[in-house]
């Protein structure tokens with residue numbers, strides 16, 4: 001659709017229309033091709049397709065499926081990459097994006113502030129002979145010192161979970177590209193709505209679609225966005241043979257999620273800013289972290305890189321006891337561990353999502369016993385503010 005008009009369409013329009021593959025029935029809603037296989041007209045056609053698939057040709061859902069392809073086309077278009085490969089979960093995307101090219105002896109530099117499962121994937125790479133150097137992602141000097149002429153890739157969460165530290169994508173990409181290293185960014189907290197990752201120099205952008213893309217906490221999914229060469233020649237062979245592909249049903253859910261994502265994420269961000277502003281001077285909290293507050297240490301970078309603070313807020317109540325007591329008093333916020341959901345969620349990272357880390361590591365990352373991660377949903381912001389305030393009483 002966007003290709004035919006001469007004026008580029010805005011992201012919100014493309015999020016509704018891009019990548020549709022209408023069948024002969026002319027259905028309005030995107031069709032769910034709930035099929036793992038495809039039949040061939042002849043043995044010769046099957047043979048030809050296994051040699052090379054054309055743009056509307058499929059073999060097996062582990063390799064690709066028309067509904068999954070619609071989702072891939074749409075998210076790639078929104079992200080500004082040539083192509084994308086949809087995966088069974090965000091972790092299948094992280095694992096696939098790194099494992100598909102890494103080999104023994106490779107050197108990868110990664111920020112230390114990572115989601116526990118991302119750290120696990122890097123541990124697996126180390127087991128297979130990849131060398132990983134960890135840095136404080138916010139400190140460009142540490143990236144500069146760690147990146148070597150032989151560094152193969154850099155990896156980081158552009159906004160870290162749960163302490164909401166922001167990595168300067170353009171700064172790190174400049175250092176990485178100077179030695180020919182690939183820049184792989186886990187961009188979940190930035191969301192595709194505020195992503196300018198590719199303009200800033202990211203080569204590969206990874207999302208957990210489970211989060212803001214689905215947006216209602218219904219199903220798992222992920223996606224790897226990059227050049228056509230990386231996606232189809234490097235990532236796809238690894239993923240299609242190791243089983244990381246998304247289910248067509250989940251791709252169909254994600255495709256529909258994309259149509260409302262912009263509206264949802266902007267509304268959730270407005271509420272997150274209101275909540276953080278309302279709480280920032282509350283003496284019962286030792287810290288209120290929100291990238292969209294002017295007192296965030298990287299506020300200028302946040303505005304340059306994302307233009308808004310996103311949907312996540314972190315607050316520190318000083319102790320585990322105070323944090324648990326407040327969580328147990330919350331009525332609108334649900335105690336859970338997803339994020340980007342329509343329902344607001346409170347998480348205690350040090351005893352759940354980041355429990356696997358050592359105490360020293362948690363301290364180093366600022367994951368204190370009193371820290372709560374808040375994922376702001378679609379409820380009325382006044383109700384969310386009131387819920388947190390009464391929980392602190």
Ligand SMILES: *Cc1c(COP(=O)(O)O)cnc(C)c1O
Pocket residue numbers: 089090091092094115117118157161186188189208209210211220221222
């Ligand atoms: C949730 C999350 C993942 C993993 O995604 P799943 O869909 O749960 O596998 C990876 N990175 C970040 C930053 C996340 O928040």
